Amino acid sequence: MAEAGPFVKEITPPDQDYSQWYQDVVRKADLADYGPVAGFMVMKPAGYALWENIQAGLDRRFKATGHVNAYFPLLIPESLLMQEAAHVAGFTPEVAWVTQGGQEQLSERLAIRPTSEVMVGAMYAKWVQSYRDLPLLINQWNNVVRWEKVTRPFLRGKEFLWQEGHTAHSSAEEAMAETLRMLEVYREFLETELAMPTRKGQKSDSEKFAGAELTYSVEAMMGDRRALQAGTSHYFGTRFATAYGIRFLDRDGVEKHAFTTSWGMSTRVIGALIMVHGDGRGLVLPPRLAPIQAVIVPIGANASPEVLGAAQRLHGELSETLRVHLDQRPEYTPGWKFNEWEMRGVPLRLELGPRDMAAGQVVVVRRDTGEKRPLPLAGLAGQLGELLEAVQADMLSRAEERLRQHTHAASDYGEARQILTDRLGWVEAGWCGSVACEDQVKEETGATLRNLPLDQPAPALCLVCGQPARHMALWGRAY
Numbered sequence: 078m079a080e081a082g083p084f085v086k087e088i089t090p091p092d093q094d095y096s097q098w099y100q101d102v103v104r105k106a107d108l109a110d111y112g113p114v115a116g117f118m119v120m121k122p123a124g125y126a127l128w129e130n131i132q133a134g135l136d137r138r139f140k141a142t143g144h145v146n147a148y149f150p151l152l153i154p155e156s157l158l159m160q161e162a163a164h165v166a167g168f169t170p171e172v173a174w175v176t177q178g179g180q181e182q183l184s185e186r187l188a189i190r191p192t193s194e195v196m197v198g199a200m201y202a203k204w205v206q207s208y209r210d211l212p213l214l215i216n217q218w219n220n221v222v223r224w225e226k227v228t229r230p231f232l233r234g235k236e237f238l239w240q241e242g243h244t245a246h247s248s249a250e251e252a253m254a255e256t257l258r259m260l261e262v263y264r265e266f267l268e269t270e271l272a273m274p275t276r277k278g279q280k281s282d283s284e285k286f287a288g289a290e291l292t293y294s295v296e297a298m299m300g301d302r303r304a305l306q307a308g309t310s311h312y313f314g315t316r317f318a319t320a321y322g323i324r325f326l327d328r329d330g331v332e333k334h335a336f337t338t339s340w341g342m343s344t345r346v347i348g349a350l351i352m353v354h355g356d357g358r359g360l361v362l363p364p365r366l367a368p369i370q371a372v373i374v375p376i377g378a379n380a381s382p383e384v385l386g387a388a389q390r391l392h393g394e395l396s397e398t399l400r401v402h403l404d405q406r407p408e409y410t411p412g413w414k415f416n417e418w419e420m421r422g423v424p425l426r427l428e429l430g431p432r433d434m435a436a437g438q439v440v441v442v443r444r445d446t447g448e449k450r451p452l453p454l455a456g457l458a459g460q461l462g463e464l465l466e467a468v469q470a471d472m473l474s475r476a477e478e479r480l481r482q483h484t485h486a487a488s489d490y491g492e493a494r495q496i497l498t499d500r501l502g503w504v505e506a507g508w509c510g511s512v513a514c515e516d517q518v519k520e521e522t523g524a525t526l527r528n529l530p531l532d533q534p535a536p537a538l539c540l541v542c543g544q545p546a547r548h549m550a551l552w553g554r555a556y
């Protein structure tokens with residue numbers, strides 16, 4: 078391992094203060110900064126590059142499942158927002174308003190979108206007349222504003238970037254299939270690209286999206302074993318169609334309300350990415366998502382022209398197949414560079430010095446394990462490609478292992494309380510479906526019902542009250 082430089086000493090050890098560790102990583106890996114208005118974050122290039130790769134991976138999947146992109150306006154008239162009661166009740170406490178345009182006081186307040194169901198609903202009502210107009214499968218990439226009281230970079234901000242998919246269908250079955258299809262797209266995306274295993278399930282009524290009939294989530298386990306809701310998919314039935322008048326003439330000549338869905342994933346997943354994989358030395362990025370997959374560091378104080386030339390040739394060759402960066406800054410020592418690229422989470426470091434050149438090799442160091450090995454320069458690109466795949470797979474395995482190891486089947490409520498509060502794990506157990514039992518767990522342990530895992534039969538009894546269980550439920554403390 079390289080000697081600890083000035084950077085690494087400034088990261089609080091995660092087991093000492095996890096929250097401070099998180100803030101240190103965000104700052105030292107140069108992902109974000111605080112803007113002039115409290116709660117509004119600037120995503121710096123290193124952070125935005127992660128979002129660009131997340132966008133690319135998701136957008137490809139949305140299009141492969143038949144969706145197209147569009148863009149809807151930022152401002153929503155108050156009268157329009159007020160048409161769906163449950164939605165309004167859920168969102169108005171967080172809405173920011175525009176009341177003036179130029180010198181002119183507006184006759185009606187305009188909400189800055191906290192989400193776009195209302196706007197999309199009003200437009201779909203204009204666009205849908207017949208069953209031939211359905212399904213409508215539209216996604217938009219945008220920003221939203223929610224006036225949160227407590228904010229943390231990426232995890233909770235007054236403004237964040239996301240995508241919101243909005244679809245309208247002619248039948249409940251089709252809309253439900255869409256809701257679950259997109260949930261699975263999120264699960265697969267997170268697992269494949271971010272090496273982030275999640276648990277899919279349905280939210281309880283008290284945790285579901287304002288205005289939804291059913292909400293589903295994918296829940297990821299962070300390094301401190303807290304849960305983070307990484308993506309959600311909502312089934313609205315005909316609620317929004319009724320509130321906003323999305324009606325169509327069906328094949329049978331009868332006018333009906335459309336069935337709608339929405340689904341979203343936001344810049345929050347960057348926070349999850351940091352916490353699932355990061356360690357005491359900083360960020361650890363999965364190769365498929367990493368903006369830089371390998372960094373070349375020439376070795377030797379004042380690296381010789383021969384070494385620099387070889388490093389430049391290597392950079393040129395590897396650039397054809399990998400996202401590779403050559404760090405040839407003369408003003409920094411190799412040790413300093415090692416620390417910096419470790420902090421920034423680059424999956425592989427390639428060290429090239431005079432002795433390596435003579436031996437026809439580079440020394441390759443894995444960020445995730447610290448493992449160091451020489452590889453021959455001949456055929457290097459192929460070897461590195463395989464190594465990156467191995468890193469990606471190992472990162473997923475370790476995250477899966479954590480999830481398995483810290484998810485417990487509690488035999489009774491006393492044990493569950495102990496797991497949730499002392500061991501900070503997740504509990505999987507039966508639930509009768511009552512709000513009273515859900516609230517009791519929340520009050521006594523600080524854990525919330527994360528979701529009701531799909532495809533799992535309900536156990537015999539409710540963990541809390543001992544009555545017959547209606548669901549299997551997953552509990553954990555959450556971000």
Ligand SMILES: [Zn+2]
Pocket residue numbers: 508509510511514539540541542543544
């Ligand atoms: Zn119960």
